[in-house]
Amino acid sequence: MKLRFIFLPAVILTTFLRAGFSAVPPAPLVPPSKGFETAVKPMITEYCAGCHNPKEFKGDLDLERFLTRSGSAALEERETWALVVRKLRAGEMPPDGKRKPPGEQVAAAAEWIEQQYALLDRNAKPNPGRVTAHRLNRYEYNNTVRDLLDVNLRFADDFPADAYGYGFDNIGDVLSLSPLLTEKYLKAAERVAKAAIPTGPMEKVLAVRYETEEMGQQFHMHVQTTHDFPVDACYNLRVGWEQGFQGGTLMTGHIYMDKKEVLNLPIVWKGMQDRAMYATNIFISQGPHLLEAQMEMAPESQQPRAKQPPPYPTVMEIFGPFNQVPREQTASYKRIFFKGPPPQNASPNMPAKFSARWRIGPIAGP
Numbered sequence: 001m002k003l004r005f006i007f008l009p010a011v012i013l014t015t016f017l018r019a020g021f022s023a024v025p026p027a028p029l030v031p032p033s034k035g036f037e038t039a040v041k042p043m044i045t046e047y048c049a050g051c052h053n054p055k056e057f058k059g060d061l062d063l064e065r066f067l068t069r070s071g072s073a074a075l076e077e078r079e080t081w082a083l084v085v086r087k088l089r090a091g092e093m094p095p096d097g098k099r100k101p102p103g104e105q106v107a108a109a110a111e112w113i114e115q116q117y118a119l120l121d122r123n124a125k126p127n128p129g130r131v132t133a134h135r136l137n138r139y140e141y142n143n144t145v146r147d148l149l150d151v152n153l154r155f156a157d158d159f160p161a162d163a164y165g166y167g168f169d170n171i172g173d174v175l176s177l178s179p180l181l182t183e184k185y186l187k188a189a190e191r192v193a194k195a196a197i198p199t200g201p202m203e204k205v206l207a208v209r210y211e212t213e214e215m216g217q218q219f220h221m222h223v224q225t226t227h228d229f230p231v232d233a234c235y236n237l238r239v240g241w242e243q244g245f246q247g248g249t250l251m252t253g254h255i256y257m258d259k260k261e262v263l264n265l266p267i268v269w270k271g272m273q274d275r276a277m278y279a280t281n282i283f284i285s286q287g288p289h290l291l292e293a294q295m296e297m298a299p300e301s302q303q304p305r306a307k308q309p310p311p312y313p314t315v316m317e318i319f320g321p322f323n324q325v326p327r328e329q330t331a332s333y334k335r336i337f338f339k340g341p342p343p344q345n346a347s348p349n350m351p352a353k354f355s356a357r358w359r360i361g362p363i364a365g366p
């Protein structure tokens with residue numbers, strides 16, 4: 001019993017994989033080449049500074065102050081320089097009627113500025129910012145528990161629905177942790193631990209009944225449902241209908257498990273007979289599986305009477321489990337106790353291999 005509890009923190013923690021990495025400081029400006037001194041400064045001095053200085057301040061722009069700067073400091077105000085390049089390339093500055101720098105000088109200055117920023121962008125370490133501590137959404141929780149522990153019982157299906165952000169349900173900022181969800185986490189963790197290391201009695205044999213009317217599939221010849229099978233074991237499947245037919249009517253009943261046919265039953269109608277078909281002793285692994293049934297009528301030419309409506313399945317039933325796999329042989333048990341079952345008075349240390357498995361991503365500090 002003790003061992004089970006060591007899994008609770010693990011299972012709860014797995015809900016917070018992929019915590020964020022801390023903010024990376026912006027990359028330092030690389031020292032620009034001497035180009036500023038030769039390609040930019042002389043042009044500003046001669047053609048721009050006369051209007052763009054602290055006194056004239058045309059267009060609320062002082063370009064003169066850059067003349068005293070060099071190196072990376074000269075390029076610090078990227079927006080200003082982007083504007084300068086735009087005005088230069090458009091030939092809008094200096095204004096018409098004023099003396100303009102020769103075309104090559106304008107091109108050289110604009111090119112050099114653009115190249116510097118292109119270089120900076122290329123060398124900049126990408127800074128995606130900070131990622132919010134990320135809890136798993138319901139799908140991620142189910143899949144993580146399945147991948148980690150080989151327990152495939154979709155425990156998260158009764159968690160509150162995950163919020164959507166920008167059309168996605170896996171955005172850390174939107175996935176909040178409500179008190180209700182915390183409660184559900186604790187319950188789910190208990191159930192996950194119990195399924196992974198069962199300590200109680202074996203599963204009881206139960207009958208689970210799916211009525212096609214309740215499934216919204218009444219009068220369908222092909223019906224389907226997904227059932228959560230509690231353990232690896234054998235199960236019996238029954239599909240029933242209500243109609244009777246003229247004696248001699250020919251049909252075939254099919255039952256499929258995960259798209260694989262497990263029953264193909266030719267039926268010659270006798271009159272008084274069980275209106276059901278069975279697939280028995282089907283081994284089914286733990287977890288959700290798709291169960292389908294279909295009735296197929298033989299062609300009218302082979303029937304004793306034409307135009308008989310086909311039998312519509314009204315109910316699908318699952319009985320089991322039988323011949324349950326001993327829990328020491330289940331995939332999840334073997335995954336956790338990979339060195340064999342623990343001795344009776346085992347210490348509550350987590351097996352090393354397992355603890356390595358669940359530490360999937362770095363969990364960053366604040």
Ligand code: HEC
Binds near residue numbers: 094
């Ligand atoms: C004769 C004065 C004069 C000269 C010389 C001059 N400008 Fe201008 N500049 C202005 C005026 C007036 C404005 C504001 C009106 C406008 O945007 O057209 C302006 C606006 C600008 C703007 C837009 C500022 C903003 O915030 O929108 C930029 C950039 C600019 N100049 C760059 C230059 C550059 C680079 C040179 C030299 C190649 C230069 N100017 C030469 C007068 C001048």
